[in-house]
Amino acid sequence: MMPEPGCLINPYTLKGDEYQSHIEHTQLFTRLLLEVLKNDYSEIDDEFIADIDIAAIMHDIGKRYIPESIVFKKGLLTQDEYEIMKTHTTKGHQHFLETCHHIDTPRYHMIKDVILYHHERWDGTGYPQQKSETDIPLAARIVALADVFEALISPRSYKLPYSFEKAKHIICENSGSHFDPNIVLAFVKQEKAFRKLTLSLQATFKMEIA
Secondary structure, eight states: OOSBTTBOOOTTOSOOHHHHHHHHHHHHHHHHHHHHHTTTOTTOSHHHHHHHHHHHHHTTGGGGGSOHHHHTOSSOOOHHHHHHHHTHHHHHHHHHHHHSTTOOSHHHHHHHHHHHHTTOOTTSOOSSSOOOGGGSOHHHHHHHHHHHHHHHHSOBTTBOOOOHHHHHHHHHHTBTTTBOHHHHHHHHHTHHHHHHHHHHHHTTTOSOOO
């Protein structure tokens, strides 16, 4: 599904199964959060939900500009490699602006915000602009939690997948620092659904759970 007719951006440029699963699973976890959050935010209407569904798939398009040797590195990144990885937000944002400059819709603005801001943190220590609290667009705050949770419960080239309980602890522990407390609360309210989806996804990994 593409963001707008005539604005074709393929989010599947990186062919690694890890990457493709990540963006699809992030979309699924975003949907679970929306089931609760739509009752708390007047701006989360049917249009918002349709738009963020696409934005969640598009959030990591900037990784096409990061060497795959870094994206899929077996082991922790060096500081220099991490600085390169961080540029996927700004490079993806710039690519989207250049490709879709002729589009001016709420969907366009949401997608570019999610691409640029999904690594900002509630306490202002994220990147690339160190935005904090509600200066971070709501859609980016939602995808941020879904993005991190998906990474925690999934296998990566540098780690085993974490158990649901371990991932839940990390999310809750970072309420008010990394994540918007209201979105963490939505996560807690959806614990049963998150657990069910996690176990379903992990059943396909066929590897040890940390």
